[in-house]
Amino acid sequence: SQTIHQWPATLVQPVGSPLSLECTVEGTSNPNLYWYRQAAGRGLQLLFYSVGIGQISSEVPQNLSASRPQDRQFILSSKKLLLSDSGFYLCAWKGQGGKLFFGSGTQLSVL
Amino acid sequence: GESVGLHLPTLSVQEGDNSIINCAYSNSASDYFIWYKQESGKGPQFIIDIRSNMDKRQGQRVTVLLNKTVKHLSLQIAATQPGDSAVYFCAERRANDMRFGAGTRLTVKP
Numbered sequence: 513s514q515t516i517h518q519w520p521a522t523l524v525q526p527v528g529s530p531l532s533l534e535c536t537v538e539g540t541s542n543p544n545l546y547w548y549r550q551a552a553g554r555g556l557q558l559l560f561y562s563v564g565i566g567q568i569s570s571e572v573p574q575n576l577s578a579s580r581p582q583d584r585q586f587i588l589s590s591k592k593l594l595l596s597d598s599g600f601y602l603c604a605w606k607g608q609g610g611k612l613f614f615g616s617g618t619q620l621s622v623l
Numbered sequence: 624g625e626s627v628g629l630h631l632p633t634l635s636v637q638e639g640d641n642s643i644i645n646c647a648y649s650n651s652a653s654d655y656f657i658w659y660k661q662e663s664g665k666g667p668q669f670i671i672d673i674r675s676n677m678d679k680r681q682g683q684r685v686t687v688l689l690n691k692t693v694k695h696l697s698l699q700i701a702a703t704q705p706g707d708s709a710v711y712f713c714a715e716r717r718a719n720d721m722r723f724g725a726g727t728r729l730t731v732k733p
Binding site for chain 2: 518544546553554555556558561563569600602604606609610611612613614615616617619
C-alpha cells in the first residue's frame with residue numbers, strides 16, 4: 513500500500529534562517545506530488561506541484577521553492593524565512609482517480 | 624479564486640443530530656469532487672467522493688449530494704458524533720490538482 517511521510521512535524525525557525533521540509537512517498541512510482549500551505553483557521557493554498565523528477569510548477573510567487581531530486585521525494589525550501597511563511601505545510605500525492613492523499617503536515621513557526 | 628484567506632464558517636450541532644455542510648464550486652466543467660475531514664494538527668483525510676454523472680452517493684453515515692445546476696455540493700453526516708468534530712473541505716478536480724473550498728468547522732456538542 514502507498515504511504516506518505518512528511519517531516520518534521522513541528523519546526524520553529526528564526527526569521528532569515530533557511531528551511532528544508534522533506535516529503536517521501538512509498539508504494540507508488542512517478543506520482544504527482546504537491547505542497548500546500550494552510551494558515552491558522554484558513555483553507556488550503558497550493559504552492560507547488562510536480563509531475564516528475566526535476567519538474568516543478570509554482571502556483572503563487574513567494575519566498576519558497578521546491579525541488580524533486582528523486583521520483584518519490586519532494587522538498588520545500590527557503591533561503592531566508594519571513595514571518596509570513598509561518599503556517600501548516602502539507603505534502604500530498606495524487607492517487608488513482610485523482611484523489612489527493614495528504615501527509616501529516618509540518619507546523620512551521622517563524623519567530 | 625481559492626478562499627484561502629477567509630475565516631472558516633462554523634457549524635455547531637447536538638450529538639445525535641444530522642449535520643449538513645455545504646460547498647459551492649466554481650467550474651461548471653468539473654467532473655469529480657471530494658470531501659475531506661481535517662482534525663486539528665493533522666492532514667486532511669478522504670471521506671467520500673462523487674463524479675459529475677451522479678447526484679448522490681452514500682457511505683457509512685455520510686451522503687454527498689451534487690447539484691450541477693447551481694454548482695453546489697453538500698455533505699450530510701447522520702447521527703453526528705463527537706469524533707466528527709473537525710474541519711470539512713470540499714474539493715473539485717482541476718487539470719493538475721484539486722481546488723479546495725474554504726472549509727467548515729463542525730463542532731459537536733454533547
